[in-house]
Amino acid sequence: MAAVRASGCVALAFAACSALPPGAECRARDGRVLRPPTLEPERRAQLERDLAAAEAAWAAAPDDRDAAIWVGRRLGYLGRHRDAVAVFTRALAARPDDPFLLRHRGHRWITLREFQRAIVDLQRAAVACRTVPDRVEPDGQPTPGRPPHGTLHYAVHYHLGLAQFLAGDFAAAERAWLDCLAVAAHDEARVAVSHWLWCARRRLGDVAGAAAVVAAIGADLDVVENRGYWQLCRFYAGRLARADLVPPAGSAGSALAFGLAHYDLVTGDRERAVAALRTLAGASGWSAFGVIAAEVELTR
Numbered sequence: 001m002a003a004v005r006a007s008g009c010v011a012l013a014f015a016a017c018s019a020l021p022p023g024a025e026c027r028a029r030d031g032r033v034l035r036p037p038t039l040e041p042e043r044r045a046q047l048e049r050d051l052a053a054a055e056a057a058w059a060a061a062p063d064d065r066d067a068a069i070w071v072g073r074r075l076g077y078l079g080r081h082r083d084a085v086a087v088f089t090r091a092l093a094a095r096p097d098d099p100f101l102l103r104h105r106g107h108r109w110i111t112l113r114e115f116q117r118a119i120v121d122l123q124r125a126a127v128a129c130r131t132v133p134d135r136v137e138p139d140g141q142p143t144p145g146r147p148p149h150g151t152l153h154y155a156v157h158y159h160l161g162l163a164q165f166l167a168g169d170f171a172a173a174e175r176a177w178l179d180c181l182a183v184a185a186h187d188e189a190r191v192a193v194s195h196w197l198w199c200a201r202r203r204l205g206d207v208a209g210a211a212a213v214v215a216a217i218g219a220d221l222d223v224v225e226n227r228g229y230w231q232l233c234r235f236y237a238g239r240l241a242r243a244d245l246v247p248p249a250g251s252a253g254s255a256l257a258f259g260l261a262h263y264d265l266v267t268g269d270r271e272r273a274v275a276a277l278r279t280l281a282g283a284s285g286w287s288a289f290g291v292i293a294a295e296v297e298l299t300r
Helices: 003-012 041-060 065-077 081-094 099-111 115-129 152-166 170-183 187-203 207-214 227-236 251-266 270-281 289-298
Strands: none
Touching: 041 065, 065 081, 065 099, 081 099, 099 115, 099 152, 099 289, 115 152, 152 170, 152 187, 152 289, 170 187, 187 207, 187 227, 187 251, 207 227, 227 251, 251 270, 251 289, 270 289
């Protein structure tokens, strides 16, 4: 598996690889070079141990799709997203229409700002999901006390909608997120996709439809991981004031920050929106969807 990084550019023929300096993952939409994050030594050591165990498991069972997925996921946690794409691509050579592999590679294409590649993979995954039963996905970075709850079908439609939204196809994003909402089985899932569906409908000028999406998002839902999206839905519905919003830590905080900036954008406060988007686009956690979306909005 050590050969993944060395061979990734050649094997996948990444058009942008030659333009990237050594060690870079991709470029931001404004041209900035983006590199893997700096991690605390103990955290990095643990992630490297997890990756080594995953690589050993895949080496022992090279035809095991789930083993390949774990290697790709562990690489992603280290910020090695191009290596993750190379792993998923290698596994897809034997399973070209596998929705699990396509879903994970599509996600990483989004991280690398390759939205059209993501759309192709995720559309293929969505077609495959028609004949593949839904399944709860294991959680590589679980929240204490919360069992895994994300499912294949939800993840495919969620990420497809996101890729289409980032690419500027708001109508397609709306359709994907409606499919996503139809398979959302719990409150964590519902509040996340409801937020993005609200965004898509506002971009389509459907103010009433956007309001309908968040009308049923109440204060008594079972939400721990997606509290940023939950707060945004209640803010959009007029049930929370901006001053009452509490930014969560990590990527959830960037999601809330983007939601507020996007709200300002679609409701007419362009100056405030642009200022917030610029701050968010420059954040160090560049793999977060909120940061990616902020970059995109600044270059629309």
